Amino acid sequence: MLNFLIARLSLSLPTWRTTQLGFLHHNASFFRYSFSSVANLSQSNQPEKNGGGNFSFTVSYLMNSFGMPAEIAGKLSKWVELKDPDKHDSVLSLFRNYGFSDTQIYRTVRSFPHVLLLNPEHTLSPKLKYLHSVGFSPSEIPGLVSSNPTLLIFSLEKRIIPHYEALKGVLGDDWKVRKCLKNSRWNACSYGVMNIVPNVKVLRDEGVPQSSVFTLLSRGANIAFMNQSKFVECVNSVKEIGIEPFTRVFVDALVVITMLNKSTWELKLDIFERCGWSRDVTLLAFSKVPRIMFFSEQKITSNMKFFVDEMELRLEDIAGCPTILGYSLKQRIIPRWSVVKILKTKGLIKEHVSLNSVIIMSEKRFQENFVIKFQESVPQLLELYSGSRELRPLPEFPTLAVS
Structure with a gap:
């Protein structure tokens, strides 16, 4: 099954984009x-400055x-x-x-x-x-x-309007199209409009619900406009992994599959294998959280190492909840683990507290349940937690001069 999947994933986006993006050569810069x-x-x-130093x-x-x-x-x-x-x-x-x-x-x-x-x-x-x-x-x-x-x-008459109308044709009304375009990117206009109807029909024939079609278009409308043969190939690849079309995760996996070529897919499989997962385990984790294939090698290796070496999680524990791989090590995982370690050392929480839950839990709930709750017993806890989080300042934008 894995070899068949890899063959399916032998995608080259530039190949199926070339025929539809010729007009972009005029806007190459x-x-x-x-x-x-x-x-x-x-x-x-x-x-560089000119000859006068200006x-x-x-x-x-x-x-x-x-x-x-x-x-x-x-x-x-x-x-x-x-x-x-x-x-x-x-x-x-x-x-x-x-x-x-x-x-x-x-x-x-x-x-x-x-x-x-x-x-x-x-x-x-x-x-x-x-x-x-x-x-x-x-x-x-x-x-x-x-x-x-x-x-x-993009041209209003040749690109924007036709693509808007094409999206409206499959989504049904203007409100859904507006919501889709607010969440998506207008690079869908790079593609011809002829493929969206047959591609959406493929999804519906496979049992993908309309709500998931809407989700797909919101996350990457360009995917629905891609070459139909390649689109069918991608849909079959997701099915081969064992993800059912009626599930919510199906379109998430489809987005990932369409964006990764064979070499990148193989690279990610190798990275997880070096971290201790077999390829079957990686595919299982992918079927739960497809976006793990978008994580960088540094993020995957550093998080996996910390989970295993510091938190003493088993590899199967991580595979069972792969979403924890997506969290920032410095911003979230290490600060929370520092708090949990102190509380466990002092006997204030159970030894077998669910570490996965600790990581996934919302910031508000974590502070309420693990920081504020124990402030009297451990007065320095809030200071420790706040100080260990490397908060990033919001970007500043200058004020424009008024002409």
Whole structure:
């Protein structure tokens, strides 16, 4: 069964995307940039200055209008060249008129700097008006666009409207489509619309409930638009693992299967095998929590090592509740284990307390049941717990200059 599954998983996304993404060659610079790591922006070199020792107009505009650090503005200047401040200012004015906050404009421009080159009247405004016409409220549109700036690259008539109507055809009403698009990505517009109806029929014929179809479209609408033969192959792969189509986890597994090619799948199987799981055990864990295949090697190995060496969990315990692999070692697992160890040492809790439950339990419940409850007995417990958690500060976004 495993060999058959691996054969099924011999997917190459670029192969089935090529025929449907030819038009993107015209926008190659945007897509090369948009998939670059945001972290790389902060790590890039300082922008070059012109002969007079000043920053280029592009860098200066981004710094002055958005408060961008020089290194980030310099990185963006390699992908877009700004020349007309009046035109760029008119784009910002349009966004402000539609209720975009400074933070939302900043995020949009940083993710998609080419937006400053688009015609606000003929290119941007019709798309924003269309979103409003299908029911997105004025307060929803800025959030939708700033989190999905890819939307702005696609033709309204040739891509956005046909894909919206295609989704509506299988989901039934505008509310569901809006909810789907708020949770999903507009990269579904990269694909042709002809496959979604037969692909959804495949799911329904297999017994996948409509609620799960909606979940799939919400998490990755592009999957439903993919080549039908490849889609059927992916559906069969999930079935071969033993996951029943009527279960909620089926579409979760389908999302993972469609996104991993054979080499990546094999790599993840090898990683878990090195940690002590057989391939059958890994597939069993996958059938419970498919997203474990998205975890990095460092996360898998460090968490597994801590569970086994420090918490003395058995490998079968971890496989029985693989969701614990997804939690942060520094933010959640180690701090909670430190509290539990103290309480067990002092005899304040049972020796065989469910460690899985301790990890999965909500933050509020954990603090109530294991920290606040024992503050009188162990006064330093809250301080210990708070201090051991490496809390990350929220990102700050600069205030944009008003033209």
